[in-house]
Amino acid sequence: MTPLRYVNLYCNTACDSRCTTCTFWKMHPRHWLDAEVLASVASSRFVSEETWFALQGGEFTLHSGADAILDLFADRNYILFTNMLNPRRVKELVDRHDVQYVTVSLDGGREGYARIRGVDAFDRVTAGIRQLSERASVSVGITITPWSTYEDVREAMDWCNAANVPFGLNVYTESRIYGSERRAEPIAPLQRIVDETGDAYCAAHILWSRGELNLPCRSIRRVASISPDGDLHLCHNLDIVLGNIHEARFDDIWSSERTNQLHQQYESCSACWTSCYRELDLEEAR
Ligand code: SF4
Numbered sequence: 001m002t003p004l005r006y007v008n009l010y011c012n013t014a015c016d017s018r019c020t021t022c023t024f025w026k027m028h029p030r031h032w033l034d035a036e037v038l039a040s041v042a043s044s045r046f047v048s049e050e051t052w053f054a055l056q057g058g059e060f061t062l063h064s065g066a067d068a069i070l071d072l073f074a075d076r077n078y079i080l081f082t083n084m085l086n087p088r089r090v091k092e093l094v095d096r097h098d099v100q101y102v103t104v105s106l107d108g109g110r111e112g113y114a115r116i117r118g119v120d121a122f123d124r125v126t127a128g129i130r131q132l133s134e135r136a137s138v139s140v141g142i143t144i145t146p147w148s149t150y151e152d153v154r155e156a157m158d159w160c161n162a163a164n165v166p167f168g169l170n171v172y173t174e175s176r177i178y179g180s181e182r183r184a185e186p187i188a189p190l191q192r193i194v195d196e197t198g199d200a201y202c203a204a205h206i207l208w209s210r211g212e213l214n215l216p217c218r219s220i221r222r223v224a225s226i227s228p229d230g231d232l233h234l235c236h237n238l239d240i241v242l243g244n245i246h247e248a249r250f251d252d253i254w255s256s257e258r259t260n261q262l263h264q265q266y267e268s269c270s271a272c273w274t275s276c277y278r279e280l281d282l283e284e285a286r
């Protein structure tokens with residue numbers, strides 16, 4: 001039995017951001033997963049001490065059942081993902097549940113943030129990150145898109161360095177789960193960012209996009225991703241659904257013969273460079 005390493009739980013579509021990288025905020029009807037249906041995931045026999053849950057939305061703090069979900073995962077390793085557009089709402093949730101790890105997206109400086117994320121909120125979000133860092137371990141995710149400039153990425157990294165907040169770089173892909181609408185075209189400033197940061201994930205993306213890196217996707221056996229409608233996906237980038245947790249228990253779907261066959265069929269795939277999966281493949285290849 002292969003233990004799960006990461007479980008991406010997209011718990012709701014509702015979001016108060018308007019990011020160009022995602023369409024959760026546009027989706028109708030809206031969907032959400034409640035604690036009752038997530039119970040079969042939290043108690044899965046494939047979960048171990050090395051499993052980390054990513055509790056995300058949409059904007060997770062807008063979920064009316066956020067408290068019940070955090071109660072459900074209280075004894076598990078988890079990271080709470082937020083856009084931090086409402087710092088007070090995030091802090092109250094963190095305080096109520098003694099949340100230890102929080103990740104916030106910051107895809108540019110003041111102007112770039114507004115352009116890429118659709119809301120003019122750089123100052124509000126960065127103030128919220130500073131405040132919450134006194135209470136929890138907060139990190140920043142910076143997504144580099146084909147429509148990002150070098151300055152966008154540089155300004156976001158510079159803010160993190162000045163504020164002493166750890167950050168990770170991510171590269172935009174055409175995620176089916178997020179309903180991405182824009183194409184993952186070549187990213188002009190990526191080489192310069194790699195030259196300056198030495199970031200291994202972005203460096204590997206450049207090799208992969210040139211066809212110089214073909215890495216099997218064994219991570220599909222160790223990463224599970226569930227969208228707000230309850231679909232358990234083979235991965236982020238293929239239109240393949242393994243089952244739905246409203247209709248069957250997580251373990252029954254994950255251990256089914258069909259899932260096993262699909263894992264076998266796609267574990268040699270190298271068709272995308274989505275961080276949720278490929279970072280783990282890269283880590284295990286080293
Ligand atoms: S990327 Fe995240 S914060 Fe932005 S619209 Fe999508 S769910 Fe909301």
Ligand code: SF4
Nearest residue numbers: 217235237269271272
């Ligand atoms: S490499 Fe293939 S199987 Fe792996 S996440 Fe990308 S599309 Fe899915």
